[in-house]
Amino acid sequence: MNDLFERDEFEPSTAAARARVADVRPAAYARTRNALDGDVTRLSPYLTHGFITLPQALAGVLQRGPLPVDHKLVYEFAWREYFHHVWAHEGEGIFESLHEGVLPDAAYARELPRDIREGATGVPVIDQAVRTLYATGYLHNHARMWLASYVVHLRKVHWRAGADWLYGHLLDGDLASNHLSWQWVAGTGSHKPYLFNAENVERYAPAPWHSRSSVVDTDYDSLDRLARSPRAVPGGRGVPVAEPPLFATPPSALHAGFGAPAAAAVQGQAVRVLHAWDLADPGPAQAGQPGVAVFDAAFHRRWPWSARRWQFVGTRLQALAPAQRWWGEAAELLPALQAAATCSGTHSAHLGRAWKSLPWRDVPRLFQAPKSRAGSFSKFFSAATRGLRQAAELAVD
Ligand SMILES: Cc1cc2nc3c(=O)[nH]c(=O)nc-3n(C[C@H](O)[C@H](O)[C@H](O)COP(=O)(O)OP(=O)(O)OC[C@H]3O[C@@H](n4cnc5c(N)ncnc54)[C@H](O)[C@@H]3O)c2cc1C
Incomplete structure (x- = not known):
């Protein structure tokens, strides 16, 4: 395993959350966020567990300069609230396919195969992602997308099996962001499957992740055909890593x-x-x-x-x-x-x-969500930012 992510120690304090906000460099974020070593915020464990709210995080970033409302970072913050908006409307429905994907639900296995759980598929990008997940509890967004796409579209495992497994191991596991992101990759919450190839991995990940000569070393037409065929690609026989146990009660x-x-x-x-x-x-x-x-x-x-x-x-x-x-x-x-x-x-x-x-207050929201369920992220974003030009006009705290 490379040591790219060894620095990802998440200290459970608001000081650590605020330090991450102070480190955000919006211009670098917008330019490099797709790369595994890019300038992402790593705020997600703190946002999921309420150490800090999105309005507070954005207010902290804006202290160092204004941002337009459609800045890439604001846009990514909006994904989080969009998924929660969908959850509020769909309830338990987010744990079922929102609509049919590329294949009927029944075409997918309901259990995650052992070689995936053990990071032993023999496809470096997948095995590195699994090892990083187990070692840190955090994965870059691109790594999550690659992992989910491989599980669903190549191995024909139902997105729900992958989502439940990933949720358990993430520090930032958030039922709306996680399960709806899996649906987005699977194509049951979006209109096309998310697919990736070895070239894409090479562009955004360090050398140990590169996956030439593996099943993902092909063009997008071939990947699309694989995704639409009910036949799973074979599993691997790489070197296994032990899956950390999950606990239903505190250890x-x-x-x-x-x-x-x-x-x-x-x-x-x-x-x-x-x-x-x-x-x-x-x-x-x-x-x-x-x-x-x-x-x-x-x-x-x-x-x-x-x-x-x-x-x-x-x-x-x-x-x-x-x-x-x-x-x-x-x-x-x-x-x-x-x-x-x-x-x-x-x-x-x-x-x-x-x-x-209980007489709770609601989680403070950055965006004014539309009353009825937005049919897509872009509809949600345009409704929530209509007439606004600056990020400071959102509900920053
Ligand atoms: C299969 C899959 C599973 C995921 N599971 C989770 C999950 O359980 N919990 C979770 O918080 N996010 C999840 N995400 C979304 C995203 O990958 C993470 O929020 C992001 O990688 C966290 O790292 P960061 O804080 O450095 O993100 P940054 O890129 O720095 O983004 C800042 C913040 O914006 C929000 N954000 C960014 N991208 C997304 C996104 N695509 N969807 C929703 N919110 C986003 C997050 O709150 C994040 O902390 C998942 C994505 C995929 C593809």
Whole structure:
């Protein structure tokens, strides 16, 4: 494995998130963002887990100079909100194909083959991506697109199997961005399949990723024919790497800090309710309020995480809610919170419907989304930026 991504240590603090914002160089971003060693922000774990919001991130970037509203960075921020807009309208529907892709759903296998999970396909770009994912919990957007395209269009594995696997290993795993991006690559959420070849990899990735003489070393017409044929290309026999385990409960080192909900501990107090998607510093109104961290066991049974992600989230929650970290079903956690005089916090769509009963504030949005479901990203973006010229005219914080 090359050491291109070894520097990707994600420290679970808002100082680290702010430092990443301070490092953003918008002109270089726009010019180089497609390259694996390009000037991307690596903000995604912090955005997913609510260390910082998109309005705050953009405000930080704009402190160093104005940007037009259609700047590439603003545009990429908008993808995140677009996917959440689609999730808000489609709900559980995002976990099914939004429409038929190049082949019917039944043409794809429902399990991810072992050689892909073990980074042993023999196609360097794929095996490098899997190793980087397991080593860092982060992948550049282009690497995610290559991986998803290979899984779906060449190996004929259903996008859902790939999406569930990738979600578990990412530090920034976000159900809307992840599952809808897989659908975009698969062509079930877009109008054509995303395909790539060895030449494309050579343009944007370092030498160890180059994949000449492999199945992707061909032209786009041939790739399109492969994508439209129900026959999978054969798997590989490369050198395997162990897939890190996923955990539906916090691994033992962290588990010690979690307890059953304890109504008596919050009786009559004003508390800040924290969860994995709201890891921001306390707002002015919350200063001095005790934090209660809640983990909804049903969510984690359905969506297990890597030890790295548990560590990232768990360490931060330990700092924010040193005394009360509750683990249980929503039906136990919510009644215990009712003992508090008031509860403040920020909602996340990752928490189930039951959690809507708390008096949360909504996640602050940068873009004013259209009321009805936008049929495409470009429709969403034009509706949300109509009449605006400068990024500063968005809802920056
Ligand atoms: C198959 C696949 C799976 C993905 N899964 C996730 C996921 O689970 N969580 C996640 O946050 N992103 C996901 N993405 C989107 C994108 O790859 C990551 O947001 C991006 O690579 C994160 O790195 P960055 O912060 O350096 O991005 P930058 O390029 O620096 O972009 C800045 C921010 O803009 C947003 N953004 C940029 N590109 C996209 C995009 N295509 N879609 C949505 N938001 C975007 C992210 O919040 C990102 O942090 C996925 C993309 C693909 C193709």
